[in-house]
Amino acid sequence: MSPKNSEIKVSLRNLSRHYGNVAALHDFSLEMTTGEMVSLLGPSGCGKTTVLRILGGLDPQHGGRIFVDGEDITGSTSDKRNMGMVFQAYSLFPNMTVAENVEYGLRVRKISPEVRRKKSMELLEMVHLSHRPNAYPNQLSGGQQQRVALARALAIAPKVLLLDEPLSALDAQVRVQIREEIRRIQLETETTTLFVTHDQEEAMSVSDRVGVMNAGELEQIDSPAALYNKPKTAFVASFVGVTNKIPGEIDGKGRVRVLNQKIDLSKNSRSAQEGEKVLALVRPENLEISSEFDTDAQPGLVITKSFLGPLTKLGVDLGTENLVYINMTSQEARKIDVGNRVSVKITSEELMVANV
Amino acid sequence: MKNKILSISRYLILAAGLIFFVFPVASAVEFSLRSYGNKGHTFANYSWIFQQDDFFTNITISLKLAALSAIITLLTVVPAVTFLHLDGQRFKRIFEFLAILPLVVPVVSLAIGAQKAMPSFIQNSQYELAFFYVVIAIPYTFQSLNVGLSSIPLKTLVEASRSLGASFGRTVISVIVPAMRSAINAAIFLAVTLSFGEFTLTSLLHWETFPVWITRVSQGNVLGSIALSMFSLLGAWTLLILVQTAQNVRKKRSLKSQIEENEEALV
Numbered sequence: 001m002s003p004k005n006s007e008i009k010v011s012l013r014n015l016s017r018h019y020g021n022v023a024a025l026h027d028f029s030l031e032m033t034t035g036e037m038v039s040l041l042g043p044s045g046c047g048k049t050t051v052l053r054i055l056g057g058l059d060p061q062h063g064g065r066i067f068v069d070g071e072d073i074t075g076s077t078s079d080k081r082n083m084g085m086v087f088q089a090y091s092l093f094p095n096m097t098v099a100e101n102v103e104y105g106l107r108v109r110k111i112s113p114e115v116r117r118k119k120s121m122e123l124l125e126m127v128h129l130s131h132r133p134n135a136y137p138n139q140l141s142g143g144q145q146q147r148v149a150l151a152r153a154l155a156i157a158p159k160v161l162l163l164d165e166p167l168s169a170l171d172a173q174v175r176v177q178i179r180e181e182i183r184r185i186q187l188e189t190e191t192t193t194l195f196v197t198h199d200q201e202e203a204m205s206v207s208d209r210v211g212v213m214n215a216g217e218l219e220q221i222d223s224p225a226a227l228y229n230k231p232k233t234a235f236v237a238s239f240v241g242v243t244n245k246i247p248g249e250i251d252g253k254g255r256v257r258v259l260n261q262k263i264d265l266s267k268n269s270r271s272a273q274e275g276e277k278v279l280a281l282v283r284p285e286n287l288e289i290s291s292e293f294d295t296d297a298q299p300g301l302v303i304t305k306s307f308l309g310p311l312t313k314l315g316v317d318l319g320t321e322n323l324v325y326i327n328m329t330s331q332e333a334r335k336i337d338v339g340n341r342v343s344v345k346i347t348s349e350e351l352m353v354a355n356v
Numbered sequence: 357m358k359n360k361i362l363s364i365s366r367y368l369i370l371a372a373g374l375i376f377f378v379f380p381v382a383s384a385v386e387f388s389l390r391s392y393g394n395k396g397h398t399f400a401n402y403s404w405i406f407q408q409d410d411f412f413t414n415i416t417i418s419l420k421l422a423a424l425s426a427i428i429t430l431l432t433v434v435p436a437v438t439f440l441h442l443d444g445q446r447f448k449r450i451f452e453f454l455a456i457l458p459l460v461v462p463v464v465s466l467a468i469g470a471q472k473a474m475p476s477f478i479q480n481s482q483y484e485l486a487f488f489y490v491v492i493a494i495p496y497t498f499q500s501l502n503v504g505l506s507s508i509p510l511k512t513l514v515e516a517s518r519s520l521g522a523s524f525g526r527t528v529i530s531v532i533v534p535a536m537r538s539a540i541n542a543a544i545f546l547a548v549t550l551s552f553g554e555f556t557l558t559s560l561l562h563w564e565t566f567p568v569w570i571t572r573v574s575q576g577n578v579l580g581s582i583a584l585s586m587f588s589l590l591g592a593w594t595l596l597i598l599v600q601t602a603q604n605v606r607k608k609r610s611l612k613s614q615i616e617e618n619e620e621a622l623v
Contacts, residue, residue: 058515078518089509091516095534104530105520149516156520 015064035190039203042213084153092137099133105156123151143174234354259298269352278353286348297343388583401583418566424486425551437501455498489551504539
């Protein structure tokens with residue numbers, strides 16, 4: 001899933017935007033290479049949609065500059081940017097048929113009717129809707145409408161494709177199907193794409209790189225695997241994937257004392273003073289559970305057991321404020337039941353810590 | 357048993373509604389067809405309408421005022437509500453407050469105040485009434501447009517059109533107006549019917565339009581005045597039926613295309 005080439009297509013430099021005294025975006029910079037699909041992920045209000053709308057020319061920025069193909073487009077309006085956009089809300093023009101919607105951008109560009117028709121049929125074929133060119137939007141399902149919106153956005157051969165949570169209004173099964181279609185089409189057309197979503201599974205599964213945003217700033221941008229395995233901040237570690245927050249304490253050698261173990265601090269973790277109370281961030285797959293007593297492990301009681309297909313998730317009470325969750329294969333989990341006494345051990349060699 | 361009771365009570369309510377609505381109209385029609393001296397039924401009262409010298413003058417001026425009111429509504433209220441939905445959410449409360457004012461300000465105050473506020477060259481023309489009619493109709497036209505636009509993601513449609521390269525002008529013509537067509541139709545219909553039937557303000561300002569003329573002539577011919585009222589009612593219904601028919605034709609076309617699409621898909 002690597003980018004097609006390393007040529008810089010989009011460069012957002014030091015963007016900022018505020019609403020009154022609230023900074024929606026602060027000194028935000030991002031570069032995208034040609035044909036790359038970058039997702040912006042983050043909680044509501046973190047500024048991810050603001051970035052997309054600024055790039056699309058729909059909202060102004062209060063600072064910073066935007067370059068596409070090396071050209072400064074900071075001051076240009078949305079109709080001059082040639083960026084296709086798919087919105088969260090259904091945005092097909094209700095008075096136009098499917099084909100007319102797809103052809104709209106081409107008609108604006110005064111392309112001949114024959115070429116328009118040919119292009120729209122090609123795109124409808126691509127989104128598997130070539131059998132419904134004369135349907136009106138109100139005759140289509142939500143998933144079909146978003147596929148038409150995607151075809152319409154691609155019809156103008158956009159410099160950048162902007163996807164603003166296009167799947168959030170769809171049901172779970174259709175979401176998975178359409179996100180895979182989006183990725184297939186994006187790879188086929190080699191369109192540089194910025195995808196905004198709050199669903200981490202969605203972002204991780206289709207993107208070349210994922211940027212995690214928090215409070216108007218980009219915390220980390222990396223490949224999905226690097227983001228999950230090597231988070232650079234406590235926020236990323238706790239936001240991406242499931243993370244247990246287990247109380248611990250820093251010892252004299254700069255290690256964290258947690259669950260009867262002493263583990264080195266990750267180099268990405270914030271520094272901490274001796275004796276400081278912290279929360280150790282531990283992934284469920286980095287915890288080992290055993291029904292036998294172990295002096296190096298923490299004893300606990302199994303409270304919940306959730307079957308997830310090949311994996312089973314156990315919730316264990318270790319005497320901490322919250323249950324600690326552990327993933328194990330469903331086959332191994334057969335030996336353990338709710339109410340069993342167990343020992344829990346951390347298997348990772350280094351940990352990140354967050355404030356209590 | 358429960359369903360049977362429900363079904364009977366449904367028919368009873370429908371019958372009561374029909375009697376409440378049809379009975380007065382039927383009685384009025386019957387009354388308008390009577391002749392003086394109880395000499396049977398006749399269309400004389402209806403032919404009397406057309407024999408009046410001022411009939412065509414007054415109905416023409418009322419129609420012109422209604423058309424002018426519709427145009428002013430299109431040029432002022434429609435853009436204002438559109439702005440409210442596109443970029444003016446922060447002004448929503450102010451707009452809603454202003455839109456309700458014509459209902460709470462007495463017509464006498466409105467008539468005098470508005471007349472004084474008008475530029476003198478309009479004060480001397482009967483067409484000034486169109487501006488007042490628009491103001492009186494605002495509580496209804498505003499609500500009709502506001503509700504109509506709330507059901508459309510107008511801002512998103514505009515942004516989609518702009519991002520596809522359309523200028524704002526083109527977006528208005530190709531996207532905004534067609535998307536708002538039903539809401540605009542409803543607002544224009546309200547503006548026209550309210551203008552066409554407005555009496556109090558027109559009478560206070562000493563202008564003569566169709567409703568004022570009806571009141572005047574009815575004092576000399578009671579049966580004729582009822583015939584006139586029925587004639588006006590028929591006009592309003594005709595307009596309503598025309599609007600409804602136009603909408604039904606569009607719906608049928610859309611349904612036909614859907615059926616054709618489904619048949620093609622099956623083949």
